[in-house]
Amino acid sequence: MARVDMRKLGVVFKREYLERVRSKWFLIVTLLGPVFFGTITVLPTVIAARTQSSTDMANIAIIDASGMGMGDRIAAALKQAYPLSPNADVRAVAADAVPREEDRALLQVQHKELRGYLVLDSSTVAGRSAHYAGRNAGSLGDVGALGAIVRQQVLAQRLTNEGLDANRVARLTGVRLDLVTEKVGDQGREKGSGLGAVAVGYLIAFLLYMMIIIYGQMILRGVMEEKTTRVAEVVVSSVSTDTLLAGKVLGVGAVALTQVLAWLGLSFAMATYLVPMLLTRLAGPGAAGGPTSAAAVMAALPSLSLGSGLAMLGFFLLGFIFYSSLFAAVGAMVNSQEDAQQAAMPVMLLLVSSIVFMTPILTQPNSSFARVMTVIPFSAPILMPMRMILVSVPWYEVAGSLVGVGLAALVAIWLSARIYRVGLLMYGKRPSFAELARWVRYAG
Amino acid sequence: MPDYAIDIRNVGKRYAAHVAVRDLSLQVPRGSVYGLLGPNGAGKTTTIRMILNIIVPDTGTISLFGQPHLTSGATDRIGYLPEERGLYKKMQVRRVLRFLAELKGVPGKVAEQRIEEWLERFQLKTPEKDWGLAKIDELSRGMQQKVQFIGTLLHDPDLVILDEPFSGLDPINAQALKDTIVELKARGKTVIFSTHLMDNAERLCDAVCIIAHGDKVLDGMVSDVKASAGTRTVALDVGGEHRASIAAILADRALVGRVDDQNRFYEIELAAGADPQQLLRRVYETGAPIHRFELMQPSLHQIFLEKVGATGVEEGMSGQG
Numbered sequence: 001m002a003r004v005d006m007r008k009l010g011v012v013f014k015r016e017y018l019e020r021v022r023s024k025w026f027l028i029v030t031l032l033g034p035v036f037f038g039t040i041t042v043l044p045t046v047i048a049a050r051t052q053s054s055t056d057m058a059n060i061a062i063i064d065a066s067g068m069g070m071g072d073r074i075a076a077a078l079k080q081a082y083p084l085s086p087n088a089d090v091r092a093v094a095a096d097a098v099p100r101e102e103d104r105a106l107l108q109v110q111h112k113e114l115r116g117y118l119v120l121d122s123s124t125v126a127g128r129s130a131h132y133a134g135r136n137a138g139s140l141g142d143v144g145a146l147g148a149i150v151r152q153q154v155l156a157q158r159l160t161n162e163g164l165d166a167n168r169v170a171r172l173t174g175v176r177l178d179l180v181t182e183k184v185g186d187q188g189r190e191k192g193s194g195l196g197a198v199a200v201g202y203l204i205a206f207l208l209y210m211m212i213i214i215y216g217q218m219i220l221r222g223v224m225e226e227k228t229t230r231v232a233e234v235v236v237s238s239v240s241t242d243t244l245l246a247g248k249v250l251g252v253g254a255v256a257l258t259q260v261l262a263w264l265g266l267s268f269a270m271a272t273y274l275v276p277m278l279l280t281r282l283a284g285p286g287a288a289g290g291p292t293s294a295a296a297v298m299a300a301l302p303s304l305s306l307g308s309g310l311a312m313l314g315f316f317l318l319g320f321i322f323y324s325s326l327f328a329a330v331g332a333m334v335n336s337q338e339d340a341q342q343a344a345m346p347v348m349l350l351l352v353s354s355i356v357f358m359t360p361i362l363t364q365p366n367s368s369f370a371r372v373m374t375v376i377p378f379s380a381p382i383l384m385p386m387r388m389i390l391v392s393v394p395w396y397e398v399a400g401s402l403v404g405v406g407l408a409a410l411v412a413i414w415l416s417a418r419i420y421r422v423g424l425l426m427y428g429k430r431p432s433f434a435e436l437a438r439w440v441r442y443a444g
Numbered sequence: 445m446p447d448y449a450i451d452i453r454n455v456g457k458r459y460a461a462h463v464a465v466r467d468l469s470l471q472v473p474r475g476s477v478y479g480l481l482g483p484n485g486a487g488k489t490t491t492i493r494m495i496l497n498i499i500v501p502d503t504g505t506i507s508l509f510g511q512p513h514l515t516s517g518a519t520d521r522i523g524y525l526p527e528e529r530g531l532y533k534k535m536q537v538r539r540v541l542r543f544l545a546e547l548k549g550v551p552g553k554v555a556e557q558r559i560e561e562w563l564e565r566f567q568l569k570t571p572e573k574d575w576g577l578a579k580i581d582e583l584s585r586g587m588q589q590k591v592q593f594i595g596t597l598l599h600d601p602d603l604v605i606l607d608e609p610f611s612g613l614d615p616i617n618a619q620a621l622k623d624t625i626v627e628l629k630a631r632g633k634t635v636i637f638s639t640h641l642m643d644n645a646e647r648l649c650d651a652v653c654i655i656a657h658g659d660k661v662l663d664g665m666v667s668d669v670k671a672s673a674g675t676r677t678v679a680l681d682v683g684g685e686h687r688a689s690i691a692a693i694l695a696d697r698a699l700v701g702r703v704d705d706q707n708r709f710y711e712i713e714l715a716a717g718a719d720p721q722q723l724l725r726r727v728y729e730t731g732a733p734i735h736r737f738e739l740m741q742p743s744l745h746q747i748f749l750e751k752v753g754a755t756g757v758e759e760g761m762s763g764q765g
Contacts, residue, residue: 005516011546019535230530234595237496237524238547425498438460 008239009247016222016251021258030259034267037203057142058085060134061105061117064092066125068161073153074118081149089114095121102133109134118150127154197389202362204312205386207260209355212320212381215256216327216351217344219248223331223420224340232424241421245413249324256320304389311398312385315405319381322409323351329416332423339430354379358386365390375401377408415440448507449474449603449634450495455504457490464490466658467504472636472651474509477629479649480638481744483752487658488638489527492607496524509602520548523601527608527638529592533581537568537591540580541598548599555598562594586617593624604628606637610644622648642745652744656752670741676701677746678720679738681709686732693726709736713746 020026058078064071071090078088093101098119105117116134124130130150136142156173160166226232235244304312326347334340357379361370365387374384374393380401387393422439423431431439450472457465465487472478480488493499495506497519506513513519531540538559545555563569563576568590580588589612596604606625610618625635625648639645645652646666653663662669682690694703694710699718704711714720724737742750 007549008547011543015539015543019532019539225532229533230526230528231532233498233526233528233530234524234544234592235547236498237519237522237526238544240497425493 004243004246005239009243009250012239012244012247013251013254016248017254020218020252020255026255026259030262031266033259033263034270037207037263037267038270056082056085056115057136057145058082058088059115060088061108061114062088062090063098063101063105063117063119064090065095065098065119065121066157067092067095067122068125068157070120070125070153070157073157074120074150077149077153081145088118106133118146124150124154125157127158130154198362201386201389202358204389205355205358205382208316208319208382208385209351211256211260211316212323213348213351215252215320216324216347218255219252219324220327220331220340220344222248222252223328223424224334224337227332227424227427228335236424241424242417245325245328245417245420248328249321252324253317253320257316260316307395308388308398311402312388314402315381315385318402318405318409322377322381322405322412323347325409325412325416329419329423332416332420333436334430335427343430350378351382354382358383361387362390371397375404377404380405447474447510448472449476449509450636451507451510452491452495453505453507455491455494455501455506457487457494457499457501463658465494465501465655468655468658468660469504470653470660470663472634474634475629475632476634476650477625477648478634478636479645479652480636480655481640481642481645481652481748482638482655482661483640485657486655488655489607491655492524492605492636492638495605496522517549520599521602523596523599523604525593525596525604525606525609527611529589531580531588531592531595534579536577536579537563537583538576541591541595544595545598548601550599558598558600559594562598566590566594586614589613589617593621597628601633603634603636606635608639609637610639610641642743642748646744654748654751661751662747666744669747670744673742673747673750675720675739675741676714677740677742678712678714678723679706679709679736679740680712680723680727680734681736682727682732683735686730689730689732690727693723693730699723699726711740 058075058081060078062071062074069092071088071092075088075090078085091101091105098121102117102119105114108114109116112135114134115136116132119131121130132143132146152173152175156169159169159172164172226235239247327344330340330343330347334343354373357369357373360367361373361383364370370383370387373379374387375397384393384398384401388398418440419436426439448471450470452468452470455465455468456463468487468491480491482488490499494501495508495513497513508515508518508521511518535543538556541559541562542552542555545558546552550558559576560569563574568575568587575583575587580591583591596606609621613621622644625637628635637648649666651663651665652669654661664672694700694712697715699715699722700712701715701718702713704713712723714723720739724734727734727737
């Protein structure tokens with residue numbers, strides 16, 4: 001980029017930055033962002049906690065063809081777990097009567113007299129399978145809870161069959177266990193629970209994705225505005241297109257960075273002052289644990305070394321430059337909003353494909369698939385920071401990935417600068433790929 | 445060596461399908477008003493864009509005030525008003541102007557002061573209303589044109605390039621533009637404008653260059669161009685009722701090349717080798733009263749017609765250059 005004039009770059013940068021930061025929308029979004037993010041992260045948790053299992057879970061029919069009273073055991077366990085629910089209706093039948101009994105139960109479920117029905121047979125006693133059909137069969141919480149109870153009671157039944165005393169069986173099988181998790185890194189134990197890391201990792205990847213998509217498209221619109229209003233012609237008579245493009249990408253990037261930093265600051269302030277206050281209010285004055293639960297939330301967040309923090313900033317900046325220069329090239333190609341949507345599709349697909357693979361990597365952050373996706377330049381800026389929070393990634397993988405994204409950004413800048421130079425003053429129909437290739441070749 | 449504001453030597457630019465400018469050389473004397481004339485697609489805008497370093501020529505060199513135009517800061521001495529005008533719609537007038545001035549290297553403080561002067565001068569800032577605080581898209585079309593023009597002149601350029609400045613202007617604003625061009629020249633600035641309106645060019649320009657289809661057709665001082673075209677044109681008025689009596693003379697191809705009926709008089713282009721005195725004698729012999737018989741210098745319009753051809757003009761009249 002030999003044609004970048006630093007002084008003029010500053011002038012362009014200043015305009016791009018100030019005009020956007022001064023706008024009403026920027027202020028509104030920046031102030032409301034943390035509230036929005038807080039809501040979308042907290043709300044699902046609250047809803048999940050509330051709907052862990054339905055209160056009338058035991059309102060089911062148990063069609064028991066086991067021939068050893070397992071239905072009664074399960075009904076008793078359900079009664080214990082859900083004391084408020086109507087009792088389960090145990091129907092002990094012969095194995096060949098199961099289909100008829102199922103039909104009857106099905107009708108009752110359809111008429112909302114029952115929530116569902118559970119079928120126990122010889123394969124249940126053998127520890128292989130049980131069958132449940134019901135309105136709540138799609139609820140992970142309900143199915144999980146029911147499965148745990150059935151499993152526990154099958155175990156108890158089998159122990160009893162082996163001749164163990166009923167009281168001892170009850171004592172031995174009555175296990176309620178919470179698994180407390182902890183993440184280990186190169187420096188040993190790390191602060192924060194594994195689940196906290198998942199939440200933060202998810203949030204970071206989503207945030208990066210959102211910032212790139214929102215601000216990348218902002219650059220696209222900015223370029224298109226300059227082109228369609230013909231301001232571009234005046235501006236490029238004073239400043240080279242390379243300088244203009246660089247000033248634009250950096251200026252808008254700085255706006256995005258400002259917003260993220262403001263969000264972090266506001267979120268931190270909210271977590272420290274607002275949340276404890278709300279918790280105390282909700283729990284009532286004098287309730288113990290109000291303020292400390294906020295501290296517990298903070299403690300659950302994963303720790304981040306300075307190096308990782310800087311690497312993440314690097315991923316954000318390089319990824320932003322990569323995508324926004326591509327968006328700028330698209331803006332220079334088109335003359336209308338409709339054209340822009342179509343022409344931006346390839347870039348959008350790259351972005352969306354990174355976010356689509358988020359969940360597999362979230363659950364298996366050390367798989368070879370995760371390794372590959374966090375090194376490929378177009379998905380690395382979004383997925384690598386997430387993976388770094390979930391597991392400890394070797395430094396050479398992080399460095400290699402950063403270099404890759406950096407190189408990809410350089411290629412994108414080179415390509416975009418050429419398309420931009422020609423396209424900015426080219427009015428008329430959207431270029432074909434052959435014409436684009438010609439633009440890239442001709443732009444000297 | 446004469447003092448040129450712009451010195452273009454053997455510049456060519458071709459695109460995939462066609463040649464935009466072919467081996468063009470032209471010199472613009474410093475302190476002159478220079479017209480770049482030509483029909484649509486002649487290469488005027490391409491030439492201007494090459495001067496401004498927006499487009500890189502394939503061949504040839506361009507110098508601004510004796511320096512290569514690629515010299516850092518060279519184009520900062522140019523003020524440019526493109527044919528297609530436009531400004532950032534959502535931006536405040538003062539901020540747009542300040543941005544344009546700063547891009548040309550004017551310090552912010554100086555720019556602010558000049559903006560106030562210009563806004564007052566163009567009645568965009570009056571005691572009742574300060575349009576400088578409005579956003580561009582709140583301004584009328586005419587006011588936006590004024591703002592754009594201020595943006596062109598804000599950095600006090602030594603060379604002002606106006607691409608089709610008269611298109612779309614009402615008579616009052618056209619007059620204001622002419623006054624401004626004359627004033628710029630009086631202050632020693634060089635003004636180049638492209639146009640297909642020959643009347644404007646003839647009245648305003650010290651020198652012109654006519655280009656068509658990427659080639660230079662002719663260039664030079666307007667007085668020289670007209671003198672070299674010779675006085676082959678006669679204005680003849682015999683009064684309405686006697687027009688029929690000279691019809692035969694006008695039809696004589698040995699004497700008259702072409703007749704342009706201007707309603708109150710005939711504009712007659714003599715045939716090659718014909719003597720104007722013979723035409724006068726022939727008309728006198730018919731007995732028709734001669735109200736006017738004048739040997740005229742051809743207008744730029746006629747020279748243009750002769751050199752470029754009528755088809756070129758019709759295209760040129762339709763708009764962009």
